[in-house]
Amino acid sequence: MxxxxxxxxxxxxxxxxxxxxxxxxxxxxxxxxxxxxxxxxxxxxxxxxxxxxxxxxxxxxxxxxxxxxxxxxxxxxxxxxxxxxxxxxxxxxxxxxxxxxxxxxxxxxxxxxxxxxxxxxxxxxxxxxxxxxxxxxxxxxxxxxxxxxxxxxxxxxxxxxxxxxxxxxxxxxxxxxxxxxxxxxxxxxxxxxxxxxxxxxxxxxxxxxxxxxxxxxxxxxxxxxxxxxxxxxxxxxxxxxGREISGEYYRSDNEPDYDETAPVLTVNGVSVAGEIEDVSFEVHKGEILGFCGISDSGIHAIGKAVYGLEKLSAGEVLLNGKPLKSPTKALASNMAYVPKDRDNDALMMQASIWENLALPSTTELTGKMCFISPGKLRSTAQSVAEKMTVKCRDIYQPMSDLSGGNKQKVNFGRWLAKDIKLLILDCPTRGVDVGVKAYLYSLMKEAKKNGIATILISDELTEVLGMSDRLCVMKNGKLVTIIPRGDGFTEHSLIKVMV
Amino acid sequence: MGSNTKKNLITAGVFIVCLAAGLLLFNIVSGGKFLTADNIPVVLSHIVYPAFTAWGLSFLFACGYTDMSVGGVVVLAAFASNIFGNKFGYIGVIIPGIIVGTLLIFINFNIFAYTKIPSWIASISLAMIYEAFGFFLKTNSSTKQLVITPLNRDYRAIGQLGPSLILLAVGFILAYIIYNRTTIGLNIRAIGGNKEVAKAMGVNVNKTLLWVGVLAGLFIGVAAVIQLSYSGTLTVKTGLTSMSMIFQPLAIVLLAQILQKRINITIAIPICSLIIYSIFNLLTILHVPSGTLQEACLGAFLIIFAIIGQRKSKGVVK
CATH class of the missing domain: 3.40.50.300 (P-loop containing nucleotide triphosphate hydrolases)
Structure with a gap:
């Protein structure tokens, strides 16, 4: 022994x-x-x-x-x-x-x-x-x-x-x-x-x-x-x-399934100094466009660049044909961004859960006289917290008290209170358990069904393979190839391109 | 030579050239009155007190705390130097000033560490207490004469150019070593960076904070001795006006923080002290009224410098 x-x-x-x-x-x-x-x-x-x-x-x-x-x-x-x-x-x-x-x-x-x-x-x-x-x-x-x-x-x-x-x-x-x-x-x-x-x-x-x-x-x-x-x-x-969980929580279809007529987002020759170079792609209505690559491939800079958080050294980002240059404009254009580093880049750890949940929706909740009703803010936050089943004492609890998975529910869920057209998710299931993971995937599927375009950036190959309609593989800051969902959509074929 | 050392030397070289060019420009703007044999000693003798205070403040800021009572501490430390200096000579000038400065900042940090009151709130209250005590010393019949009598001219050599520049060099070496090459210096910076991580890594937060009190107090105590030796007496401040005594050192620390990405903050402080006083000196030569207009110019300079320093940075200048 x-x-x-x-x-x-x-x-x-x-x-x-x-x-x-x-x-x-x-x-x-x-x-x-x-x-x-x-x-x-x-x-x-x-x-x-x-x-x-x-x-x-x-x-x-x-x-x-x-x-x-x-x-x-x-x-x-x-x-x-x-x-x-x-x-x-x-x-x-x-x-x-x-x-x-x-x-x-x-x-x-x-x-x-x-x-x-x-x-x-x-x-x-x-x-x-x-x-x-x-x-x-x-x-x-x-x-x-x-x-x-x-x-x-x-x-x-x-x-x-x-x-x-x-x-x-x-x-x-x-x-x-x-x-x-x-x-x-x-x-x-x-x-x-x-x-x-x-x-x-x-x-x-x-x-x-x-x-x-x-x-x-x-x-x-x-x-x-x-x-x-x-x-x-x-x-x-x-x-x-404590109960049986279905073995498959990714998509079960094997073909791309989205509206190809007009792109929601067009990225033309975008470069960010020291991060990405000459990256071009389109995301369509109802499409999940995946991004994967090894470290230093630049995948995480994509989300920031598209959302206007990185200064572009070249190229342009167009949402429905209109240029996007700042997060303020991105937010006003019904875009959402869920960053990888939720503690530092997404959530206000010392603020309460309701403040974190209500933050992206303050513009919609502002009345005609430019005042925001605290009641409306809290009820919006309460409904998101309930929908996302955030495990907490109440919505007044500090954000820092929550476990990793529950923080991610807040990080993701607060965007669902808005009428979103494009969702950028950077490692959305990092640090969450299988139950929450399955729930987040179901939300992504629901968003896809509702015509929301999604950019899914992930370090987990199974996740991008399981959820994407098309998959962008990046290497050394450059977009190497875009693979459509289908027979060649395997971990092995991806690794060959990535490494 | 390592690539890092080479990079540092190149940065230092570029900075020295820029600084020299800036001073030459000042000379041209002032019509040749800035870099004169009479003016250079004036500039140099005025950078020592703010540099010491700024080093003290940099230790406070490095651990994420602020102390608005520093001006009050300087006044009380200078009173101690004055009283004992007139009685016991240089020993009386140096030791009591440093002890009082160190002790008071140490007390402040005990209060910050153990009461958990936000330091800026606690330190404003402490500033009022120190000012009131200074006022009491000045008005009380038994101490009034001791406080208002200027320091005997025989014991004021520390305020003269030569000795004060030697002190500046010693202060610089001490500040650099403590900040960059001692466990306590690294722990102070760790607490300012992320107190929870520092705690988890075994850094004793309260003990480190008390060390900050001692170190910052030491520099501020020396600053008080230098200032007293230079001017002979310090005026008592009330109504929180003692806070104005740290505006110039504060500007120096802010400027040094902007430069911090390229130059170590302890090195940047005397350089920034020279830059800031040179600006005041130039404005005086140009007959810009002292007080508000000169301070407005300094404020504008800081903002412009911060914008330049902020370029390509993803963070926020404090």
Missing amino acids: AENVLEIRGLSKSFGSTRANIGIDFTLQKGEIHGLIGENGSGKSTLISQIAGLYAPDSGEMRLFSESYAPRSPLEANESRVSMVVQELGVVSSLPAGVNVYLGRTKLFSKFGLVSIKKLNQAANDEFEKWDLPKVGLHELADGMLIENRKMIELARAMSVDPEVLILDEITQSLSYNNRNKLYELLKKFKAMERSAIVITHDVEELIQITDRITVLRDGEVAGVLESANTTADEVKQLMV
Whole structure:
């Protein structure tokens, strides 16, 4: 029998009246990659936060290598060689990438009180090389770096403590295809070193593929522990939600299906300095136009450029033949944009849920005398929250209290209160569970049926393949090809073009 | 030579050339009165006090806090230097001013750290308290004479050009090292960048904030000593007018923040101090009335500079 590295018995944690973890039993074996899955709000993040020293449990016991383990801070967890890459926190943008890797431990490079930045960067660089992580500018400030580069800094930080236990909380969904593969390689290497990892992801197929065992949480309790080799995606999903979930939530048709007569949006030779070059495409009424590519392919700049958030160095964006240059005009022209980085680019984390939900609709809700009725704002927000089944105490709760999936429901759902003609979705299902995912896909299908044109940008190939009428493949900032939905619409054929 | 070092050296070179060109332009505009043997020492001696105050403020801003009571602290620290300087000579000038400056800013940061009152609100209240205390010292019969008697001329060498420039060099080295090369400096910046991440990474937020109080207070205390040594006495301020004492250092920090993308803020501060005072000096030479009109020119300059500095930036200049 394999040696247990981490043993958890009867762990419970409550936040006010919310019982996030109830009597959790969990074991992590030596050399094991252990998956943790559950719906948004099922208690996964709370459990790993206790393991990583972010929260103290209310009751229960943790043992690391058979010894009592109760870290009071992430630093103490690090000292016990337990490290974590968290879903939400990220890096300090005002500090260089290298310093971020060793933040809190800069004394390691300090002599007579002076920190040697050269030695610190060298050590950070060694971590990137040791684990074959994609290079980032260690001297550069983290501010303005792509979300996946910031995740790589966090990963290097976690690896720099030489962990026996590594915890990855929904990191893969921030990564593009190639960097995701690098992470898988890192996990293989880690496992070969007889080290152990806990991986949280909402991608059930991925979880089955990369883990040895999977613990399923439901409503704060362990719903079951499965051997990855002997389970199926449907079995995991059923255990997660407590009911049978249909295996197929993408589109079932195999042909493009949209109104080809007149394009809703025309993008002519658009370039954004350092991001994309000479990109042209059209989106039609009722069409879902997908975008995919590896990191640095420029797919995420497409959404920003079309919505007017990026300054175009060349080309033009036309909505129904009229030029678009700013987000204000885009919003007034019934366009919507759901960015990838919801915490930094989309939502006001310190504001309430209702304020976030009502924000894009303020123009429509403004009366003749230029006043907005607070009642109307709140009722609009309330109806969206109910339609999207946002799990919250009430709509007055701060946005920052919500789980990742519920934040995404707000981020997506608030646009549905408007009469939208064009929807730009950048990684819309990042960090959401299968139940929410299925719901978001059903909304996309409904939008398509109602004639809304959609640009779907995603790092998940199955998602763009499953939902798009046509698929734009990008490489090095250029649009390489546009593939129509049909027989050649396979992951294999896409990867051949992307890489 | 690493590409980063090369890039930094090129940036520094370009900046020095631009600065020299700017000063030459000032000289031309002033009809040759700006770069004269008489005027250059005047300019240089006026950049030291604001540079020290600006370094102090930069530590405050780096951790995401603001302190409106700095002017009041400078006045009280200068009073301490004045009283003890006249009694004990240079030791009395230097030590009490620095201690009072450090202590008061340290107290401020204790209040910010433990009461969780927004720092700008708490610091306005503290400014009123410090001003009131200064006023009390000036009007109270037992302390009045001690406060209003100017610092003995024999102990005012620190305010002279040579010693103050040496102090400027020492201050620059200290500020640069603390800000960029110490754990405490990096932790201060981490708290300003993202307090939650910093906390999660093991940075002791309250302890770091108290260190900010000590470091900022140290620089502000030195600034008070320099200012007293230069002018001999400081006037007591009331009705929050002490806040006007930090307008010029504030402008320096704002300018340095704009340049921060290209030049380290601790290096940018003395340079910006030189730029800002040079503007005031040029305006004075050009007989632009001091006070509101000169300040309006400074405001316009800052906005133009911010617009230029903001180009190609995706963020927002604070």
